[in-house]
Amino acid sequence: MHDFVFHNPTKIIFGRGAETQIGAELKAVGIGNVLLLYGRESARQSGLLDRVIASLNGSGIGFVEFGGVVSNPVLSHTREGIALARSSGVEAVLAVGGGSVLDEGKAIAVGAAAEEDIWEFFLGREVTCALPVFTILTLAATGSEMNGNAVITNEETRQKYNIGSIHTHPRVSILNPELTHSVSPAYSAYGAVDAIAHLIEAYFTKEGQGEATRLQDRLVEGLIKTIMEDAETIKKRPADPEARASLMWAATLALNGLTPAGVGPYTFPNHMIEHSLSALYNIAHGAGLSIVIPAWMEWYRPRNPQQFQRFAREIFNLDDGRAGIAALKKWFTGLGSPVSLQEADIPAADIDMIAANAHGLARRWEIGEIYPAKTIAEILRLASN
DSSP states (O other), rough: OOOOOOOOOOEEETTTTGGHHHHHHHHHTTEEEEEEOOSSHHHHTTTHHHHHHHHHHHHTTTEEEEEOOOOSHHHHHHHHHHHHHHHHSSEEEEEEEHHHHHHHHHHHHEEEEEEEOHHHHHHHHHHHOOEEEEEEESSSSSSSGSSSEEEEETTTTTEEEEEEOOOSSSSEEEGGGGGGOOOHHHHHHHHHHHOOOOHHHHHOOOOOOOGGOOOOOHHHHHHHHHHHHHHHHHHHHHHHHHHHHHHHHHHHHHSSSTTTTTSSOOOOOHHHHHHHHHHOOOOOOOHHHHHHHHHHHHHGGGGGGHHHHHHHHHHHOOOHHHHHHHHHHHHHHHTTOOOSSSSGGGGGHHHHHHHHHHHHHHHHHOOOOOTTTHHHHHHHHHHHO
């Protein structure tokens, strides 16, 4: 096992009705006013926003509302939020919603505390400070509630880039699984795919293998099997309380830094490629991942055949790595998530353009030599139909 440092400062409050505690949590750490960030009107229509505001009022916490965050959050709206946060003098950001709202909230928190334009940080400038971030999660998927990562799309350059910092870890994240009961079947499926994608990146690409990483492998495999079971239950019974609760916590654990601790260097190639799909075509992130993952697995399998054989055996009780890839692809299909560019109406003629866009992020992540544009195009052609 490799040496590592694991530091996750996020406090999780998990349970029914937990959103009513947000005012008290803010007051306890001396926050007096917040930017209340949310998406479209679902948070208001469901009554969630009213409960959050009641909690804020009950603890004497001032707030300025800023709604309108979209799926695959965009730079222009982020800049508007930063301007509002600065002009109103808020002390923290409270993000209420799914991963997109949380991601934009982190970006606003960085931009409001900095002199530089926020996009400079997505291009590589180090994040050295940010307003405190607090979250109330409504979708099990990204794990953004317990990590310092955020992804934003620049509509002008059509780049979907990320930041990551200890300064953008939420101070407190509230997870009430009941808030996910009304999530659509499609987005429930995409969330499960996203969580699985977070787990398999290090599982397949890590430096350490075999006996040295058996603990982490078992953590990953256990989470994947649990996510799959929960997703299948939710497809049949969307409001199943145990499945919703289990999936919500599993998605958090999938990207809070626990499972790859000690495995050595690893990469995130599936996310690197998918970010271009959602930046260029505004496809749901999980839907893009279910297209990319089987194709990437097919391309990558000869480079790590033993781990793919292990995956097939532990997840699907199969003896062959190729069969495991086929089984995962079939599972994505059964869940209702697309597995080809054709299913998502992305023209095969665009593959070279997509690959060139993705290679920009590959360079940003220092894996450009492993994934030149021609290799990314090769992977995408495996996903064409």
